[in-house]
Amino acid sequence: MKEWLPAIHAHKKNFTLRKGDTIFREGDPVNGIFFLYSGKVKVHKHWADGKELIVRFAREGDIVGHRGIGTELVYPVTATALEPAAVCFFEIDFFNASLKVNHDLLYELMQFYAKELMESEKSMRNLAHMSVKGRLANALLVLKSKFGLDEEGFIAFPLSKQDMSSYIGATYETTFRMMNELINEHIISVSAKYITILQEEKLRQLIRED
Template identity: 35%
Template sequence: MKEELAICDTCANENCFIKKHLHLEQMKQYVSKKHSFVCKKSQPFIIEGAPLQGLYFICKGKAKTVKTGINGREQIVRLTTNGDTIGFRGFGTSKRYLIGAYALEDTILCNFSNETMMDILKNVPEFTYALMLFYADELNKSENNIRKIAHMNVRERVIDLLLYIHKKFGQNNNGLIEIELSRKEIADFAGTTEEQAIRILSSLKKEDLIKTVGKRIGLLSPSKLQSEIMEHKYF
């Protein structure tokens, strides 16, 4: 039953790198070599500093990737969901993972071994080219994040996060964003402490800009929030 979890042929993730190139005849042999499994909520599937074990793709679910700082403080680097890929950094250049990854909910993952990935990269130029474009895009995002952390204050970074998850995960018909992050995780993303994140959420709530139901957050006025961080969006 485990291997039945994720079949690329019937997968709905059109944005997945594998799925996008599945029409190529050569890809079929590699796809059959992948290994898929379930990672339970809040469990890690990549340990920071552990030896590389290939590339992971999210078939269904959500995950965070983190970097651990000096005093045990974590920085959330990226949030990922269906079709996204994880563990691509350090590929070829490093023997160990430079990030850790945790499931934010029960998540079905697909794993391609180092050897399989190497074969694909060497033999399927379309795939390699697409991955290069992806890297370039990720680098750009990473540079934007540096700027954000340098120039934005905490309130602005929290607002930025809210708009980001709003855009990435969407809002359901109750007006709540389709992801559950703990206050700690919000803080880890915004590069601050849990208390500070809570205070900012509280004031945003008082200002009628957001609403909260348990861990879920809803944006009442995305445009107002957007305008508050507008000055940082020059690009």
């Protein structure tokens, strides 16, 4: 999704965001699409009592707000900065016009959607059939493979337990307890928001499907 980004570079409008800032909110009219230059963003859906489910994380180079493309009039999700971030914004009309003209862009976007759909349906199955501990194990592996490790061996996407619980679709308390189990079993170690995977194989065992 990064190759053609420079091609439409000239039409960008830049914004900077502070931690906790909202890029767009579920239900807002769709007015454009965003690219992340720097920072980390969560994309989430809301539910009663401030409950939420994080459906995706984005970092530099990623696209946000694409769920508004097509026939949708309002964003079906909210996007919130997890740390200071810089985004560039494209008017929806401009972006749609680009899609009409730029076949490669459209093809990439289609493939991107296809991949997101697969991930999403996998997550659906996980939510339906996996225990919280299994979903946590899976989330850790996904975060590692998607964002890698930093210099110190931590998963390079630090998350509050709050956000972790929203990501795996469980309550804060349950997530906390399951995390403790993993720590006591020496499968992971945790220092504030920073997580180290000690025994990847044991995590994999927790998500065996059959």
